[in-house]
Amino acid sequence: MKLAVVGTGYVGLVSGVCFSDLGNEVICVDKDPRKIDTLNRLESPIYEPGLKELIEKNYEENRLKFTTDLSLGVKNSDIIIIAVGTPPLPNGEANLEFIEQVAREIAEEMDSYKVVITKSTVPVGTNERIRDIIKGITSISFDVVSVPEFLREGSAVKDTFNPDRIIIGTESEKAKNILVELHKPLTENIIVTDIRSAEMIKYASNAFLATKISFINEIANICDKVGADVTKVAEGMGFDNRIGKAFLNAGIGYGGSCFPKDTNALVQIAGNANYDFKLLKAVIEVNQNQRFNVLEKLKSSMGSFSGKTVAIWGLAFKPNTDDVRDAPAFEVIDELIKGGATVKAFDPVAMENFKAQMNHPSIVWCNSGIDAAAGSDAICLLTEWNEFKEIDLNAVQGVMKTPVLIDGRNVYSKEQINLTEFKYKSIGRPELVEEKEIVTL
Ligand code: NAD
Numbered sequence: 001m002k003l004a005v006v007g008t009g010y011v012g013l014v015s016g017v018c019f020s021d022l023g024n025e026v027i028c029v030d031k032d033p034r035k036i037d038t039l040n041r042l043e044s045p046i047y048e049p050g051l052k053e054l055i056e057k058n059y060e061e062n063r064l065k066f067t068t069d070l071s072l073g074v075k076n077s078d079i080i081i082i083a084v085g086t087p088p089l090p091n092g093e094a095n096l097e098f099i100e101q102v103a104r105e106i107a108e109e110m111d112s113y114k115v116v117i118t119k120s121t122v123p124v125g126t127n128e129r130i131r132d133i134i135k136g137i138t139s140i141s142f143d144v145v146s147v148p149e150f151l152r153e154g155s156a157v158k159d160t161f162n163p164d165r166i167i168i169g170t171e172s173e174k175a176k177n178i179l180v181e182l183h184k185p186l187t188e189n190i191i192v193t194d195i196r197s198a199e200m201i202k203y204a205s206n207a208f209l210a211t212k213i214s215f216i217n218e219i220a221n222i223c224d225k226v227g228a229d230v231t232k233v234a235e236g237m238g239f240d241n242r243i244g245k246a247f248l249n250a251g252i253g254y255g256g257s258c259f260p261k262d263t264n265a266l267v268q269i270a271g272n273a274n275y276d277f278k279l280l281k282a283v284i285e286v287n288q289n290q291r292f293n294v295l296e297k298l299k300s301s302m303g304s305f306s307g308k309t310v311a312i313w314g315l316a317f318k319p320n321t322d323d324v325r326d327a328p329a330f331e332v333i334d335e336l337i338k339g340g341a342t343v344k345a346f347d348p349v350a351m352e353n354f355k356a357q358m359n360h361p362s363i364v365w366c367n368s369g370i371d372a373a374a375g376s377d378a379i380c381l382l383t384e385w386n387e388f389k390e391i392d393l394n395a396v397q398g399v400m401k402t403p404v405l406i407d408g409r410n411v412y413s414k415e416q417i418n419l420t421e422f423k424y425k426s427i428g429r430p431e432l433v434e435e436k437e438i439v440t441l
Pocket of ligand 1: 006007008009010011012029030031032035083084085086098101102119120121122149150151152153257258
């Protein structure tokens with residue numbers, strides 16, 4: 001099949017590249033010429049495991065093209081996938097400016113029947129709005145279909161090739177048949193529904209996952225007070241098939257470009273329909289507070305931040321990505337600096353993206369975890385990169401001023417910590433806290 005993908009971000013680029021790998025001819029379009037230049041040099045503008053290799057392979061086999069020319073994409077394809085951003089407005093609602101602009105541009109270039117897919121996450125009713133925009137500009141026939149995306153950054157290629165399900169929201173039999181054919185190689189779990197339900201499935205799924213995270217974080221906070229171990233509690237809960245193991249890892253809460261944005265947007269969608277989504281509001285509040293949990297633990301271990309040096313391990317909102325959108329590290333570092341601390345920051349791949357948004361004279365950018373730890377009074381682990389999981393804690397301890405470790409992601413075991421002198425605190429595992437005197441090394 002012939003496809004155009006508009007927007008070469010985390011969703012559009014990965015989808016386009018994976019569809020080309022399945023044998024389709026794909027033209028990826030982006031308005032950002034730097035991204036397209038990077039892609040035409042066969043480099044990936046984003047860090048996503050396995051992506052660069054697939055870009056090279058499919059480009060060389062002539063199935064994959066990159067351009068800023070939307071007209072080229074539209075005229076040479078039967079299916080057009082919209083995957084531009086829907087960032088939050090100040091009131092939490094999704095900003096549909098980019099979506100609407102793309103809809104107008106597609107309509108202006110259409111020369112034959114097209115299936116226009118919306119992969120961007122959009123509020124209920126948006127696909128109808130896209131349809132009306134296109135209809136207002138062209139008399140050529142087309143169908144608009146909602147196919148929400150569920151990939152996770154950090155495993156986006158794997159998720160695209162192995163989706164749990166594909167949702168196709170359409171009223172058109174013709175579009176349904178084309179899209180079932182397109183997605184058949186990926187999974188048998190293809191659910192065809194009306195457009196509004198498809199749009200809601202995406203928000204409801206993200207809101208539910210966010211709820212699981214905030215739920216286990218609240219349980220962790222209670223575990224801290226009553227002397228239970230949240231990792232054991234989560235394990236015990238997770239074996240119950242009705243609950244499931246996923247998204248029960250206590251930590252410093254969710255970040256990223258999706259959960260914070262989509263939970264806020266769903267609260268707004270509900271509010272616009274005169275419904276007060278109390279549960280989701282609480283989920284958002286719990287998540288916001290959880291970011292500061294590590295700071296409280298840090299403060300209780302080292303007292304005031306003033307004049308102290310704190311190593312931050314991890315800036316990306318989660319491992320295996322360079323995405324720092326709504327990463328907890330921004331607020332944690334901001335509070336440390338406000339408290340008078342110097343921050344030594346390190347992330348294996350997200351340093352440049354982070355630096356572009358937060359560059360303060362009190363932040364020292366480091367080359368490794370151990371470099372960040374050198375001379376520091378404490379370490380705060382915010383992202384569970386493998387590199388931190390596998391680090392030699394005794395070597396790290398040896399270069400620090402005082403061995404204090406706040407583990408915001410419950411990465412280390414009791415056995416690992418017991419082999420060190422670290423004064424260690426994690427999330428919801430109070431039995432791991434031993435009253436160690438801080439030894440100045
Ligand atoms: P992104 O910001 O990484 O990429 C968006 C791209 O669209 C940018 O490269 C931008 O230059 C391009 N763009 C904007 N306007 C354009 C136009 N008029 N013409 C051509 N290109 C244009 O965004 P993303 O993270 O890929 O997310 C895209 C959508 O998918 C959002 O609605 C998001 O909520 C949703 N989504 C994201 C994820 C994720 O993990 N990132 C997962 C599922 C769904």
